[in-house]
Amino acid sequence: MTNKTDNIYASQTNKLAFSFDDQVAEVFPDMIQRSVPGYAEILKNTAKFAEKFVSDNSHCYDLGCSLGASSLAMSTGISAANVKIIGVDNSQAMLDRCRHHIENFKHSTQIELHSGDILKFPIENASMVVLNFTLQFIAPQERKALLQKIYQGMLPGGLLLLSEKVCFADERDNSLMSDLHHQYKRENGYSELEISQKRSLLENVLVPDTLEHHISRLSELGFSRSSCWFQQYNFVSIFAVK
Numbered sequence: 676m677t678n679k680t681d682n683i684y685a686s687q688t689n690k691l692a693f694s695f696d697d698q699v700a701e702v703f704p705d706m707i708q709r710s711v712p713g714y715a716e717i718l719k720n721t722a723k724f725a726e727k728f729v730s731d732n733s734h735c736y737d738l739g740c741s742l743g744a745s746s747l748a749m750s751t752g753i754s755a756a757n758v759k760i761i762g763v764d765n766s767q768a769m770l771d772r773c774r775h776h777i778e779n780f781k782h783s784t785q786i787e788l789h790s791g792d793i794l795k796f797p798i799e800n801a802s803m804v805v806l807n808f809t810l811q812f813i814a815p816q817e818r819k820a821l822l823q824k825i826y827q828g829m830l831p832g833g834l835l836l837l838s839e840k841v842c843f844a845d846e847r848d849n850s851l852m853s854d855l856h857h858q859y860k861r862e863n864g865y866s867e868l869e870i871s872q873k874r875s876l877l878e879n880v881l882v883p884d885t886l887e888h889h890i891s892r893l894s895e896l897g898f899s900r901s902s903c904w905f906q907q908y909n910f911v912s913i914f915a916v917k
């Protein structure tokens with residue numbers, strides 16, 4: 676995978692909104708690693724969840740697969756037989772690089788990549804579905820229907836892994852967590868200009884829900900149990916079992 680440093684917003688940008696274009700795809704591993712607290716930990720545990728939940732003759736989905744890091748993490752953990760991992764993304768720039776990356780990375784489970792909108796993509800026979808930092812980019816009014824479609828395509832006992840940036844009901848907590856997150860980015864070499872430009876470009880593009888909203892929606896949809904297993908500041912990962 677390319678390890679190019681993200682300096683897209685180091686000087687004044689004239690972009691109006693964030694998008695997953697070629698420029699972002701090129702520096703994506705560096706960008707996500709330096710911006711999302713816990714990203715490496717979540718990937719490591721994506722493999723561990725896969726080891727426990729993926730069953731023989733089933734499908735695994737990586738929705739919003741970007742460069743395929745979660746697909747490759749699942750493949751590391753899977754010991755079940757006759758499993759297919761299906762990665763879906765609607766950014767062609769991401770998928771082109773993802774294809775190349777997956778071809779060059781040793782993996783024992785078959786990984787199939789699709790260009791498409793996860794809102795329309797069929798889900799079936801799924802023992803594991805991963806939404807690592809993707810639901811936050813889906814329009815809030817579409818989220819429940821997407822999760823319902825995922826639930827319907829899952830096998831009983833199957834696992835949904837949902838990692839997200841979240842917000843808080845108390846405005847003081849929002850600003851505390853957001854300060855700590857920005858400090859984390861500063862410690863990872865981002866400047867004030869980079870942090871503030873990224874923040875305004877993501878406004879209305881990345882729309883977080885509260886953790887409580889995530890958990891209650893999963894329960895309303897019928898998941899038998901769900902819990903937050905990881906949190907650092909305003910970044911969480913939730914598991915939900917059908």
Ligand code: GEK
Binds near residue numbers: 791
């Ligand atoms: C990882 N999961 O490395 N349909 C398909 N793809 C979409 C859609 C959509 N409607 N909306 C957004 N995407 C990855 C990281 S990144 C998270 C996921 C981030 C895709 C989008 O093109 C991008 O590749 C991905 O979702 C979100 O574990 O950048 O913070």
